[in-house]
Amino acid sequence: MIKRFLFPILLILSQHLLAQVKQAQNPIIFADVPDMAMIRVGNTYYMSSTTMHMSPGVPIMKSKDLVNWEMIGYAYDTLANVDDLNLNNGKSTYGRGSWASSLRFHNGTYYVTTFAQTTGKTHIYTTKDIEKGPWKAISFKPAYHDHTLFFDDDGRNYLIYGGGKLKLVELNADVSGIKEGSTEQVIIENASTPSGTKGGLPAEGSQLFKVNGKYYLFNITWPRGGMRTVVIHRADKITGPWEGKVGLQDLGVAQGGLIDTPDGKWYSYLFRDFGGVGRIPYLVPVKWEDGWPVLGENGKVPEKLDLPANKSLIPNIVNSDEFTRKKGEPALPLVWQWNHNPDNNLWSVTERNGFLRLKTARIDSSFVLARNTLTQRTIGPVCSGITSLDISKMKEGDFAGLSLLQKDFGLVGVKIEHGEKSIVMYSNASGKPIEVQKVPLKQNTIFLMTECDFRNRADKGYFFYSFDAKDWKPIGEAIKMPYTIPHFMGYRFGLFNYATKNVGGYADFDFFKIQDKLVFNK
16 A cells, blocks of 8 residues: 555656756856857757867857757868967967857858958858868958848848947858948947946847847847846847847846757857856747747746756867877867967877877967967866876977966976976966976976866866876966956866977877866865
8 A cells, every 4th residue: 555655756756856867957068168159950959159269260069959069170270371370470369369150051051150350351161061061261351240140031141240339231142242232231229228328348249030020139238337138139120120128137148149949949048257167158948928039037047957968078078188090080189279370390199109299390488479289178167187298309498288278377397497307387377477386307207287176166276297197296386267358268278388498399298188077176
């Protein structure tokens, strides 16, 4: 008798627990994936994002469930061959490069568009196969700020762009430039008005959608004294008139757009500033009321979502690498990006099998201006990165190792000075690199590790070394990892080697291992 009553209760409890386990959690990606643009083609979702000064650029990801994403490519290998992007002649383009992209699928072709202050141009990339490429590139002036590409039902093509005052311009039939005779026109005089008119960040980040014959334009604002806010405008014609309202004002989750699922559900994809780890993606459910998309649950961003559970960001967003390549494999997996354009003559994964070799060919006095720093995102809530370094072919003045890259960077590596090898830790917290600690080194192989703690926005980075990969010792000091506008990017792990006195040396990295846990600071 008792079993008869207990069984349905246990069944309900188990189903409830199973449902909890299967739920997705916000953020859907605890890593720097800002300015998302998203489309669905059949049962597959595709997303583009911003990586600015990194090379290759405009990462493309795909998902089957809106929650778990994997890297599938980049829109370009090199944005442009200029000093700012090549880190030549003391120039750089930190915080610039390519900004917010627009992603579309139209008549069998995928379009990724972006713009760059560095080039002063609008860049358009097209392919028939978004997962394999190749991508065709065209560009034209000017650089249309935070534009959204839109293909209308009548066959006409547009960009909406700007900050505060939003404008519309028509493109030609093949989207290779502005339509002859077309003029820019203001469609919304002050798109920030729904969130207040007391200043702050004006409405930008335009993304345009058409649902049931109506146009919906998403923008982000940041009212002075407030938080990042979603503002939505709607109209019956693309030229207006437009009416606007606040779409979401919670946790600073903002900038993005709309996506629907094959079974008719709607979500808004947005991001949140989250300190040193960067700007991290969120999903909020959307309901339609009186012809408006209503974001969130009672105006709030939910912690849990009725979507499949999040899997680890390893190996599809970041991943370990043994630098061993089989025939036909790419030299570098998609999780890697170079800090600015690399000099491809000065790195190799084939000259010594199972190692990444970084060679020197010029003198540099600054880590942030040195070429060929190979990077990956850090991930939250915690992570660690470990590498092994063979320094036997480094020269006097060379400095190689592992970094946490942002403006206030931290470095742990090996430096050769006056013929002596030392393990050193540098902090750039004061605005200039300070050597915090130096440890003598008598062997040619060393193991280096950094740890990142983003829990509750602690934003702390820690540095370690080991002679045998077993007995680890802290070095230097913990660094605070703020998100700074000059770099405009979350902290990144970086493998680096540069010369300060002599050229022709090289450093060999045996592996890079990333974990979503801490070894010491648990």
